[in-house]
Every structure is written in structure tokens, then in C-alpha cells.
Amino acid sequence: MSGVTAGTRAISPYAVFDRASWRALAAGSALPLDERELASLKSLGDRIDLDEVATVYLPLAGLLNLHVEASRGLWEARNRFLGDASAKVPYVIAVAGSVAVGKSTTARLLQTLLAAGPGAPRVDLVTTDGFLLPNAVLEARGLLGRKGFPESYDRRALIRFLSEVKSGRGRVSAPLYSHSSYDVVDDATQDVDRPDILVLEGLNVLQAGRRADGRAPEVFLSDFFDFSVYVDAAESDIQEWYVERFLALRRTAFADTSAYFHRFADLSDEQARQTALEIWRSVNVPNLRENIVPTRSRARAVLQKAADHSVRRVLLRKI
Ligand SMILES: Nc1ncnc2c1ncn2[C@@H]1O[C@H](COP(=O)(O)OP(=O)(O)O)[C@@H](O)[C@H]1O
Numbered sequence: 353m354s355g356v357t358a359g360t361r362a363i364s365p366y367a368v369f370d371r372a373s374w375r376a377l378a379a380g381s382a383l384p385l386d387e388r389e390l391a392s393l394k395s396l397g398d399r400i401d402l403d404e405v406a407t408v409y410l411p412l413a414g415l416l417n418l419h420v421e422a423s424r425g426l427w428e429a430r431n432r433f434l435g436d437a438s439a440k441v442p443y444v445i446a447v448a449g450s451v452a453v454g455k456s457t458t459a460r461l462l463q464t465l466l467a468a469g470p471g472a473p474r475v476d477l478v479t480t481d482g483f484l485l486p487n488a489v490l491e492a493r494g495l496l497g498r499k500g501f502p503e504s505y506d507r508r509a510l511i512r513f514l515s516e517v518k519s520g521r522g523r524v525s526a527p528l529y530s531h532s533s534y535d536v537v538d539d540a541t542q543d544v545d546r547p548d549i550l551v552l553e554g555l556n557v558l559q560a561g562r563r564a565d566g567r568a569p570e571v572f573l574s575d576f577f578d579f580s581v582y583v584d585a586a587e588s589d590i591q592e593w594y595v596e597r598f599l600a601l602r603r604t605a606f607a608d609t610s611a612y613f614h615r616f617a618d619l620s621d622e623q624a625r626q627t628a629l630e631i632w633r634s635v636n637v638p639n640l641r642e643n644i645v646p647t648r649s650r651a652r653a654v655l656q657k658a659a660d661h662s663v664r665r666v667l668l669r670k671i
């Protein structure tokens with residue numbers, strides 16, 4: 353945990369919860385999903401059961417419900433003060449972390465748990481991969497091997513999307529990405545129409561961003577976040593999950609002849625392991641070290657996962 357030592361007393365911006373104390377925060381709350389629904393939410397390779405949902409994700413959703421309700425209360429008070437009658441804009445929750453760390457499962461679980469919360473809010477989920485530049489553009493710019501790095505996204509479009517959602521605009525379109533074709537999908541979009549809550553999931557959501565002239569941008573993506581969650585794990589564990597997932601994808605998604613990775617479908621176990629390690633080491637590790645881990649301290653909550661995917665500790669920023 354990041355902390356500063358002052359004299360003999362360690363001070364830290366986080367309140368730290370072990371599994372037992374975190375789980376106790378949702379004692380008495382019913383789990384609004386069963387094994388079948390959980391199976392439909394979890395990503396390939398993620399190990400998660402209902403007990404883990406009750407221990408980690410239910411208390412997190414409970415805390416987020418409090419934040420969402422408090423934000424609504426503040427909005428109403430503000431409207432009364434200003435004599436303004438504008439509608440509440442979506443509450444935005446960012447989910448960040450490495451490739452293969454389990455962001456998608458976390459984001460989908462939060463979506464489901466929050467939607468079952470007080471007042472049954474409408475919760476939309478958008479992933480930032482839709483804002484990746486098309487492969488043709490990445491190739492022309494020599495960036496195909498940098499997919500997931502900040503420069504591989506249309507960050508302006510992402511900021512525009514979020515600023516429109518946060519301005520209360522209806523039917524804002526987000527582009528979509530296909531892991532199968534390994535490219536953004538032509539002419540397919542997802543509409544976000546004033547949900548109560550928007551979960552935005554992606555590698556780089558907590559990044560400050562860079563401008564070509566090196567100056568700091570005036571608007572950061574995080575200016576639009578109400579809360580953020582960083583899914584964290586040891587690099588060696590994430591590497592193992594990435595390789596295992598690659599081996600599993602070889603038997604599933606890669607078997608599709610139209611899949612970009614179909615060329616890897618017939619590799620032997622050892623060849624597939626080496627190929628996965630090569631992609632991991634050349635693309636995902638540098639991105640993790642240079643661009644993702646440095647954003648962890650910006651998150652309001654950090655979920656620290658152990659090698660078996662279970663969350664060992666939850667860190668919550670005190671401010
Ligand atoms: N080549 C691929 N083919 C099909 N699905 C993939 C491929 N790579 C990743 N995925 C799926 O895409 C989703 C996002 O993966 P990723 O960005 O690594 O984030 P995370 O593992 O943190 O959710 C996961 O559900 C994963 O199983």
C-alpha cells in the first residue's frame with residue numbers, strides 16, 4: 353500500500369479493509385443474483401463465485417449506492433438554491449486496471465448490483481476499447497504494436513463522449529470494438545441515453561493524457577468521474593492469467609475462422625504460451641508499467657487481488 357511514514361506512525365491516504373471487515377459492511381444485504389447470472393457476467397478465465405461477490409462486490413455496490421444517493425441529494429439542494437430545474441446527470445464510475453486483470457467482470461458485476469439497488473437505477477456500461485483508433489489508422493501511424501497505449505485511442509472523442517453524457521445530453525453514441533476482429537466495428541454504436549449511472553471501463557481511464565505539444569490538457573477524463581475503482585494484482589499473477597486466457601481463447605474464440613487471432617488456433621500449448629508471453633511482454637507490460645500502474649493512486653478504491661483472483665484487501669481513499 354502506498355503510504356508515507358512520519359516518525360513512527362505510518363500515514364496513508366487509504367483506509368484499508370481486509371476481507372472479513374469489508375464483507376461485514378454488507379452483512380444482511382441479499383445477493384441479487386444467482387450462479388447462472390454470475391456465469392453470464394464473468395469473463396473467460398476469471399475465477400469468481402457467489403461468496404466472492406458477497407464478500408467484495410456487494411459491499412462496494414452498497415458504498416456506491418450511498419455515494420449515488422448523496423450526489424442526488426446534493427443536486428436537488430443545489431437546484432433549490434439556484435432556482436434551477438435541470439435534470440440530474442449520470443453518476444459516472446470508472447473501472448481501471450491492466451489487460452487481463454478482470455476489469456470487465458468487475459464492471460459488469462457493479463452494473464448488475466447497482467441496478468438492483470435502491471430505486472432500481474438504470475445503469476449503462478461502456479468500455480473504452482470502442483474509442484481505439486481503427487487498425488488501419490494505427491498501422492499507418494506505426495502504432496499497431498501499441499494497442500492500449502494512450503496514443504492508440506481517440507482521446508478527444510472519448511472526452512467529447514463523456515462531456516456530453518455529463519452535460520445531460522440524451523442518446524450519446526459510443527463506438528464499439530470487437531475482440532474477435534481485433535478492430536473497431538464499422539457503423540455499430542452503443543447509445544447512452546441519460547442513465548442514472550454510467551460505468552466506464554478501460555485500461556487508461558485514469559490517465560491525465562498528453563498533448564502532442566507536451567502541454568498538459570485542459571480537460572481530463574477524470575474531471576467527469578464521480579468515483580473510480582482500480583483493479584490491482586501482482587504483475588506476475590496478471591501475466592499468468594493473460595497466458596491462461598490466451599490458451600483458453602485458442603480453443604474458443606480463436607477457433608472462429610474469421611477471428612483475427614485464428615492464426616494462433618493451431619499452435620501447440622508451448623507455442624501458444626510463448627506467443628502469449630511475447631504479446632504480454634512487448635505490449636501489455638510496458639503499457640502497464642508506464643501508463644496504468646502510475647494512475648492507481650488516483651483511484652478512490654483499489655481492489656487488491658491475489659493469485660487465485662480473490663480480492664485480499666480493499667483500499668479506500670479517505671478523501
Ligand atoms: N483475443 C480475444 N478474443 C476474444 N475475447 C477476448 C480477447 N482478448 C480479450 N478478450 C475478452 O475481452 C474482455 C476484456 O479483456 P481485457 O481488456 O484484457 O480486460 P479484463 O481482463 O481486465 O476484463 C475480456 O472479457 C476478455 O475475456
Ligand SMILES: CC(C)(COP(=O)(O)O)[C@@H](O)C(=O)NCCC(=O)O
Pocket residue numbers: 451479480481482499500553554555556631635636
Ligand atoms: C482492447 C484492449 C486494448 C483493451 O482496451 P480497453 O477496453 O481497456 O480500452 C486490450 O484488450 C488489447 O487487445 N490489447 C492489445 C494487446 C493484446 O492483444 O493483448
